[in-house]
Amino acid sequence: MTAPTTTAAAHKGGRWIEQWDPEDEVFWERTGERIARRNLLWSVFSEHIGFSIWSLWSVMVLFMGPEYGIDPAGKFFLIGTATLVGAIARVPYTFAVARFGGRNWTVFSALTLLLPTGAAYAVMEPGTSYTTFVVVSALTGVGGGNFASSMTNINSFFPLRRKGWALGLNAGGGNIGVPVVQLVGLLVIGTAGAAHPRVVLGVYIPLIVAAAVCAALFMDNLAPVRNDAGAAREAVRDRHTWIMSVLYTGTFGSFIGYSFAFGLVLQTQFGRTPLQAASLTFIGPLLGSLIRPVGGRLADQYGGARITLGNFAAMAVATAVVILASMTGSLAVFLTGFVALFLLTGLGNGSTYKMIPGIFHAQAVARGMTGEAAAAHGRRLSGASMGLIGAVGALGGLAINLAFRQSFGSVGTGTAAFVAFLVFYAGCAALTWAVYLRKEAPGAAVAQPEPRLGFAEV
Template sequence: MTAPTTPRGGSHWIEQWDPEDEQFWQESGRRTARRNLLLSVISEHIGFSIWTLWSVLVLFMGPEYGVDAAGKFFLIATATLVGAVIRVPYTFAVARFGGRNWTVFSAALLLAPTVAAYAVLEPGTSYGTFLLVAALTGVGGGNFASSMTNINAFFPLREKGWALGLNAGGGNIGVPVVQLVGLLVIGTAGAGHPRVLLGIYIPLIVLAAALAARHMDNLAPVRNDTGAAREAIRDRHTWIMAFLYVGTFGSFIGYSFAFGLVLQTQFGRTPLQAASLTFLGPLLGSLIRPVGGRLADRLGGARITLWNFAGMAAATSVVVLASVLESLPVFLVGFTALFVLSGLGNGSTYKMIPGIFQRRALAEGLTGEAAAAHGRRLSGAAMGLIGAVGALGGLGINLAFRQSFQTAGTGTAAFVAFLGCYGACALVTWAVYLRRRDAAPGPAAATQPKLGYAEV
């Protein structure tokens, strides 16, 4: 087995990479992959914190800012939208510039929205300025796409569920962390000092970029493949998985942005009271994401995803009831369950993507490394698009909340709409990936039905 070599005159380029080769993986591949995974998690973690920054900053914006609840929901919806759209070019940037190189750049770019917010966040600033700075934080959402595409290339198929779940979960946990830091600032300095929060993150951004520059690697075999991108766009499974990811990740990021505002607007919580509650759901949802990936590795992502959507529908029913009864304790139980299940589903759905494309390669007659390479090629191209569409689900959630509060003064109507979405996601998962299909003609047809993609 040939050890990794370094072309292009740089010490951070790896020429040969074959994680499916067990000898290579045991001797050097695993160690290298896990080092890059760790640094990827750190950078993505900071990216998520900056992307969701305005979910915390709006808690600091009292009446003196002149922004009502609908305006605050639109600020966080704008950050969500930019973060979703920018995921597509970020996906292809890894192959164009190298995973390590792009991680350094994208981490350093987080300084722009953070410094901008530090400069303008005070009463008297125009709403348009706030909107522009909120849009800038969307670059943090792009970090997820490039990070997942990069880590997908480092690990063998048998460990992708765990690795992608850990990478995404470690990144997702940036949401509750920034909310906890916001709580600390409000509890100590008061709601009139949002710049303290921003000042904490500026040196952390610099540290994340420096660590990536020093310790990460670029994989030379990873190249942009426009043919793979076109093929992934034409494949119906790309769009089916994007729809399912709207239900899982769209819920996670949408609820993460909106939770504090819902508590303030519907239940009359103060900034400190809201901040003290908002972090718990995103924290649990982030921590459980790798568990969703691991369960999918063992039991099949489609099975976990189906039961997960059923659970999300049940939890949403609890939230609707609590919203009608105006019961904060019941609301918190149901909403926290939604966060946990959305995190679990994030892990299981992302595990499904490489498995689906490898299964299609096998169906086309490819075997062994050829099938694995084909699966990596298409799944890598599909992940960015799926991640972008999934993040748009967060935009939909925040716009639904905005409309619901504008027209009725509560979020009940929005939650009823979300309940219907989870039912549709469960139905699609069962129909496409778990419904029993007729076996091929033969003596065993009656006893050996084909389960389609049930094992992915």
């Protein structure tokens, strides 16, 4: 296998690697791993800043006291708007990598973050209309799109045997942007006070510029990565794309929804002050982010389906604890159950994302493909499906915030919302078992185009 080369004549406007085959072990050990790790590092940095900006309004609402004239339902709608736009942005961001190059798009998408940050800096004060806040909140959705392009890009750099670790690390490092911006908010509230939200925004403007500069200097574009309209259509028709969308809604959708809403729930249901809420809000998202690569590693070792099944069962138990705490008004038990939920969403994020390339590779093997042909099929369909799965999964965050908004508006607590979440997690566990782990009855394999047992190791 020849070493990767850069050909300016073939591609203009960036650093392009013309040949890339991570499944070739000789190539991988000689040059591929070093290049892939470098791109992973700076991808994590850029995605990290993107997540911080996407979750910006989970912090801004903590600064919005009575003088802003916005009730809890209105605040839940603000963070829900950011979630919705971020979910939608994931679809075009997925295909942008192949169209413009992973490095080039990372530079552009990082610089785009200056728009919502600058807009928030301009309007974040009492007297601004609620409509203006909604529009500015919507702009932060571009940060949610960064995740899809980053994951699609890194998926192309690593071999199948390392995808669980690489995707888990990339996503986990990005997810940490949520607790970091919340920690910045805590620091500002604890020092300058709740009347100075612009300090948070001022911190992130130079970091956005740094992310764009580092991507330009140290990342690469992969010429072999191409948008495949046929693969996209095939992925949309494949039932596993939609099954994994549901499962990813249960893991990542829960993570981002809880991350955005946690501080507001503490203020609304338990009467915490902005400083008290901010001092607790970051803990769950931080632990959930740090453990995500562990979920990917466990999936690499034991199979993503097995880890995902156990994870959803544990999420149902943790949610039951939160319901009990919500009904009894115990903040200590509530925090225990909620932090456990965050940890489990992180584990599940890693295991579900590992399943995606594994499922499509298993399909190829079941159809008689071997070696590079099977690996190429897996890369082709998993790359095409990741944007859609990521977008649908992120919509789970919107559903969580809307459920909280309805629950608090109707009964004054979040208990009803948590009951709905418990039922959903139980359904996800049943779906994982039924599709990917249930053994076939004798003779059933004849009627199945894809042997069910072939998915047990994904």
